[in-house]
Amino acid sequence: MIASKRSPLVLFVHLSVLLLVILWTIPTAGLLISSLRDKDQLAVSGWWTALSTxxxxxxxxxxxxxxxxxxxxxxxxxxxxxxxxxxxxxxxxxxxxxxxxxxxxxxxxxxxxxxxxxxxxxxxxxxxxxxxxxxxxxxxxxxxxxxxxxTFDNYREVLNAEGIGASFINSLTVSIPSTIIPILVAAFAAYALAWMPFPGRTVLIAIVVGLLVVPLQMSLIPLLKLYNGVGAFLGVPAKTYVGIWLAHMGFGLPLAIYLLRNYMAGLPREIMESARVDGASDFDIFVKIILPLSFPALASFAIFQFLWTWNDLLVAMVFLGTGNNELVLTGRLVNLLGSRGGNWEILTASAFITIIIPLLVFFSLQRYLVRGLLAGSVKGG
Structure with a gap:
């Protein structure tokens, strides 16, 4: 029996992946170790000396x-x-x-x-x-x-800082609706672009793809002027949670529609045709068939959107404000670092506090990530 030999290319790919994992893991491990070290030792030695005298x-x-x-x-x-x-x-x-x-x-x-x-x-x-x-x-x-x-003193110092709890709630108030709303809107749009023929559908798909490359910084000021103009016309306060929800929805919709449309277009056509023969409407097909089958794509986008909105500072400062009652967690930690002169122990502990919730979201949905990102690459039978 002849032993099978692995291709050199396969070995190279495995080594490359291992190298990338190491390059990403070492800085993260160093940040975690630094956040748990005594601040006096952290000021005079690197994290790799944490176990030595x-x-x-x-x-x-x-x-x-x-x-x-x-x-x-x-x-x-x-x-x-x-x-x-x-x-x-x-x-x-x-x-x-x-x-x-x-x-x-x-x-x-x-x-x-x-x-x-x-x-x-x-x-x-x-x-x-x-x-x-x-x-x-x-x-x-x-x-x-x-x-x-x-020691956990660095974490206690950050968590006991004034206003940190309110900012944590503010970040959740911004991130959760800013993730759910684009998914709901994009799911309807993606189904229409994938399975409902109408004039101009190809043009709309091309516009969605084009919007993917528009930088946020270039569209932020025009969007803010439009929002302020509409708010002044309707008599709505300029900086509210509704405004930042709409802003994040606008920035997230192109990617959401693109991912969901590709995934839905790859679903078996026979399922939809059988449902129509049984008298199901487009809404029934969308709710009872398309949405359950599209959960990997929905979860994949939810991961990206939540990470983006949770870590965002620019959009939150522009559309929500920087007051003590409106400041999100990232803004509060930036202010804390500024008042403490950029102490390393505050910086490292703050970094891990900000990634706790995103890590929970990622690990709970990560099994759907690859399936969602490969949406449309393989057609269903």
Missing amino acids: SSQNLTVRAPGPEAQQQRDGKFVISGNALDNPGAKVSAFGFRTQEPAAFEPGQTATLNDGERLTVQEDGTYEIVSDVAMEGSRGQRIFVQAAVPSRF
């Missing part, structure tokens, strides 16, 4: 002379230079030029004759033969080996 340079100011205590005829100021459990001092010093001049346990003589001793666990003592004077405490430079530490 990191070295940190700390500057601590000891309490002033008012904290000194008398022991055995000496005047002592004591404390601990480390606030991270498990950290160990590897070196210390009291001068900026020599921050690591002494090893743990050694005694350094300060400029005023006091003696400074720092132990490996971070405890220190400043001992003087006479009462210490002055207004400020002694600066102590410490090099510490800090073990890896993971």
Whole structure:
């Protein structure tokens, strides 16, 4: 029996797919690890060092002379230079030029004759033969080996930020209707373009295909002027949820109609003809036959549309506004980053908070994604 040999092309395709998966997975894994790291460690080392001990340079100011205590005829100021459990001092010093001049346990003589001793666990003592004077405490430079530490503090900080809950609800209020409405409208249009012959149908299909390449940025301002003009004529407030729903519907309809029309056109004609022989109307065929059979295409578009509307910031700012009551989640996190100076721990935690809902939607509908994207590539028998 001759063993079958795989084609080199098949092996190349598999390796290419594996490489793409790795290229996409590594940054995401790095972002997740960074979001769970201690913010001090995140500021000084990369995520790939998360499981190893990191070295940190700390500057601590000891309490002033008012904290000194008398022991055995000496005047002592004591404390601990480390606030991270498990950290160990590897070196210390009291001068900026020599921050690591002494090893743990050694005694350094300060400029005023006091003696400074720092132990490996971070405890220190400043001992003087006479009462210490002055207004400020002694600066102590410490090099510490800090073990890896993971925490949910970054997520707590983001989730406890003011207004984050309201913005989460605002994003859901925008995304869910902005996904459902285009599907409903596009399903009717796709059925008509696929199975209902009428004059100009080919032209309409060509227009839909052409609209797929129109950039959002080019059509945003004309659409906004049209919407404001119609709203002023009807006396409707300019920035409402209805406005952003209509905007997302307009931007999403070309892709929705294109996907659904291709899928519906590939359904077996015999099913529709049998239904018409039994007296079913076009509406009955659409509701009872076409929609159930087109669920893969509907789910495929729902994934794209929900991801787009959930992560959108530009359309939401233009059609909904930037007030505290209207701001969506992406806008709230951008403001949070701006007020915190772009801290890495806020950035990484915010990124994963924003993708929780899209991940749930994707994994619940992903089995239909490929079938929906291949719509119309194979005709039914």
